[in-house]
Amino acid sequence: MASYRTPLARARGLGAAKHGVTHWIAERVTAIALVPLTLWAAFGVLRLAAGDYGFAVAWISDPLNATLMVLTLAISFWHMHAGLRVVVEDYIEVALTKSALLILNLFVCGLAGALAVFSILKVALGGA
């Protein structure tokens, strides 16, 4: 017997998961932000590598450097979380392993990002 449900009723709820586009756009927007930020950070690393502890403290105490470094790290960890998430979803088929790795990815990015940002603020605000 033919179904009484209309094609629209059958299609509803089977489409996009409603948040795939957000993830895709977030990956690209963070990528665009990271182009200038990481180029700036690369030159920062060159200067920091040549300097000692005192230089690093003075460098990160500059409000501009502290702000840009916090943004670079926070957006990097955000972008990394999005990127590795796709890698895990593509290659890991076992549901439990996949879920465990996705949660681990989130926790590692969250913890490392929070530690890095807090550390920079501590030094920049004169606590070191």
Add this chain to the structure above:
Amino acid sequence: MSDTAKHQRERPLSPHLQVWRWHITMATSILHRATGVALYVGALIAAAWAISLAQGPDAYATFKQVMGSPLGRLVMFGLTLSYFYHLANGVRHLVWDSGHGLDVKSANASAVLVFAFTAAATVAVWAIAAMTGAV
């Protein structure tokens, strides 16, 4: 050749390492993921830098000693390559997302450009590092 055999030969291929001939755009795609994973480790090293700085001069000296060791320098060199590759290929992806450069000829040309930029930028940064006493 029978129709069936011809049909089977021309079946579309799924992009899989065992059935696809290696080509440059395939290499750039795989390398984008590989360098992304490498940079994940790089960001954790950056976090370790910030934490060691907040812990004080001794922890910071230890961090600099580890990163200044031959192994640390090798890791930093690999991260430099990974960074410039992921940066250039990421921009290539953003251009593709805008709908440009998607034909085979342009994609092959931009792949070569990405490799050339990666090599040139890495050499330039390490030359600057050597001149400024960073390594």
